[in-house]
Amino acid sequence: MNERQISVVVIGAGNRANKYLEYVIQNRQKVKLVGVVEPVDLRRERVAEEFNLAPSNCFTCYEQFFAAKIQADAVFICTPEDKHFEPCMMAIDAGYNVLLEKPIAQSLDECEQIRQAANRRGVVVAVCHILRYHPYFQKIKQIVDSGSLGQIISINHTAEINLDRMMHSYVRGIFSNEQSSNPLLVAKCCHDIDFLLWLCSSRCKRVSSFGSLNWFKEKNAPLGSSARCVACKVESNCPYSAVDLYRNRKEWIANFNVPSGGCLEDVIEQELLSGRYGRCVFRCENDVVDHQVVNLEMEDGVTMSIAVNAFTRDDCRRTHIKLTNGEIDGDERSLRVRHFRNGEDYVLDYSHLEGQPFHAGADLNIVDAFLQAISSRGEGFCSDIADAIESHVVCFNAERSRREGVTVDINWD
Ligand SMILES: NC(=O)c1ccc[n+]([C@@H]2O[C@H](COP(=O)([O-])OP(=O)(O)OC[C@H]3O[C@@H](n4cnc5c(N)ncnc54)[C@H](O)[C@@H]3O)[C@@H](O)[C@H]2O)c1
Structure with a gap:
């Protein structure tokens, strides 16, 4: 208090x-x-x-x-x-x-x-x-830190972005352009990298990355398509249709501004007719990647591979941690923990957290921790700038690797 x-x-x-x-x-x-x-x-x-x-x-x-x-x-x-x-x-x-x-x-x-x-x-x-304030990710950290499974040898992690989220945020939306936002790895996956680094006991030594904007560009627009989905002849067969996303399925509309006295349906129609979210995904000014892989080697020899997927209905993070005495494998809905020797094998169910508001309470927990940190002059706070910057060092160097085609040795001095 x-x-x-x-x-x-x-x-x-x-x-x-x-x-x-x-x-x-x-x-x-x-x-x-x-x-x-x-x-x-x-x-x-x-x-x-x-x-x-x-x-x-x-x-x-x-x-x-x-x-x-x-x-x-x-x-x-x-x-x-x-x-x-x-x-x-x-x-x-x-x-x-x-x-x-x-x-x-x-x-x-x-x-x-x-x-x-x-x-x-x-x-x-x-x-x-x-993620550091989210019960599921905190549980993984707790299991790793307990030492019961030994030490980490390697991690495979996948950020499943989900196609609708990708189109809304990273193709049509405000995170689609590196100049006004950031490379996708920085914008979206600084969370993932921060979480993975949080689990480890040493810093990243080397990073390499591949990826590109492969699909959401004009040369891939289907024959007969047009600049806006409302006027498009091939809209009814298009998996990326804004009409389907916003008008039919009513997804990703929570942040459309409805003026007082107005109604959401009118705002959606207006957006489809003239807003940024009504545009054909092949004709936006997007330049962020639509797929990427990243490899890390840590100072203590731990290796990680991280994949960023947008072409999926899944909207989750999958993490498989291989330790000396066991493994942890989760997808945010369930967390499987296996010990190699004693046969102990259990699954923790987190499915009740799926779709819970405020990132299952994490958004509220971080404010609470921040206020406590102010009162205690920063003591005990786990995502301050000094910690958080490590993930950004890794993300920006991964971007350098991707662009320049080199493996980057990270200099921490
Ligand atoms: N922590 C997370 O899980 C998480 C999730 C999504 C987004 N984000 C980050 O949150 C940030 C905001 O994203 P958002 O989704 O809330 O965007 P948003 O567009 O909903 O909100 C940004 C607000 O800033 C306002 N704004 C623009 N210029 C301004 C200025 N000069 N001064 C004051 N306000 C200004 C905009 O009008 C808008 O209302 C981004 O950095 C984004 O990457 C974090």
């Missing part, structure tokens, strides 16, 4: 911010929202109304907010990926603690600048690697 109520300001009141604000709603005695920064009127006004914020504490851009010098303990930075570095540096400079959405920034140099600035200023910068 925190001794005093902690005050926070949210910067970027979109999808992710709403998850963290749910914690604030549920824990008003512990934490108080005192300001919002959000350029979209509808979103900013919703937050202002929910938290009864004075107009003087509501801002359309972070430059205005930092100039106003609002009294607060922390900021939640939940902006798009090309707008992490600048507000984070400004927040650190102003002495705010920061809950920073992943990925940290758009280059290793920026990540390192944030780490050093946080160190100098003595503030907590927490990176939202939420």
